[in-house]
Amino acid sequence: MVAQHRLVSDHIYKVFDEPGVYIFKASFEGKDVMARLVNHLKPGDWCFESLMWFFNWEIAKIRFRRWRSLHAMGVNYIVMANSLEEVWRCRALGIPVLLMPQGQFINEQVFTLANEDRDCRYDAFYAAQAVAFKRLHLAEYIKKLYVLTYACPENSLGEYDLRQFEPKVKHADWNKRYISDLQEITSLMQKSHCILALSKVEGAMWASLEGLLCGIPVVSTRSQGGRARYFTTENSRIVPSNPKAIAQAVEYYKYHTPDPQRVRDSALEKIFIDRKNTSKYFASKVLRKQGWSTCQVEHHLFHSKTGIGKFLLKGPDQDNSASTNHNRKTSA
Known part of the structure; x- marks a missing residue:
């Protein structure tokens, strides 16, 4: 298990097993990360790509091709946008997109509060x-x-x-x-x-x-x-x-x-809203047949001392099962 306090570029995170649900953050073209990822994918799986850089039109072309390629494999692909402007740009091209900012995956427990x-x-x-x-x-x-x-x-x-x-x-x-x-x-x-x-x-x-x-x-x-x-x-x-x-x-x-506590809390308020919205989508759309609730998804994804690193997909020859110790539903 690897401790990471945030999403890391060109890393792949397998957050659920059935269906396989992957989150990744590719740098620009992301050829290397996609070459690793496709070896794990099967029809019915889900890929969520967190944007590393503002969604300009050059990046849009690459993501459009990626969506078409994964769609042909029977894999669901969704861009996790950091801003509403990126949502609008994706929708203009017909690319599946949701407002799921990367900040929600930060591990706030590792950041200590400064004294006033x-x-x-x-x-x-x-x-x-x-x-x-x-x-x-x-x-x-x-x-x-x-x-x-x-x-x-x-x-x-x-x-x-x-x-x-x-x-x-x-x-x-x-x-x-x-x-x-x-x-x-x-x-x-x-x-x-x-x-x-x-x-x-x-x-x-x-x-x-x-x-x-x-x-x-x-x-x-x-x-x-x-x-x-x-x-x-x-x-x-x-x-x-x-x-x-x-x-x-x-x-x-x-x-x-x-007030440092108020500065921190004002950011956390928005982070918690983003986490709730992401968890609600996963429970209602991705994991509906498996019976996960919004609270169970939120606890699974965001309540870990090691952060997102516990889901890190290390390589094809290692045990990357998301169900090993940490993929079982946990009561809120």
């Missing part, structure tokens, strides 16, 4: 790989900034050197090596007054939701991809895409710290 009176070393925290769509230059006026980066240019010592990628944030602190430890990342977030989300187009962006679950508010630009689903007037400020507006919003949170 915590000692904040940084004005803002931004989890951003060194790529153009993250728009790091928009953070140039933030005085005390921490950037958690990866895929970054390196100096002669083999350390990340963010200045090589974006000189406008050369005043920032950043990690000199790749950090994967969740506790270390959470600790860095909690040393900041707010979380940044500056891309214009992306996926649903795990980092902004993780920050909210730590009780830390978000400063975001307007975006496509679904991250705004968990934003409220209590937990975030959405501002124009210019450095001064972003810096002003960050300054606001330096002197107006919202």
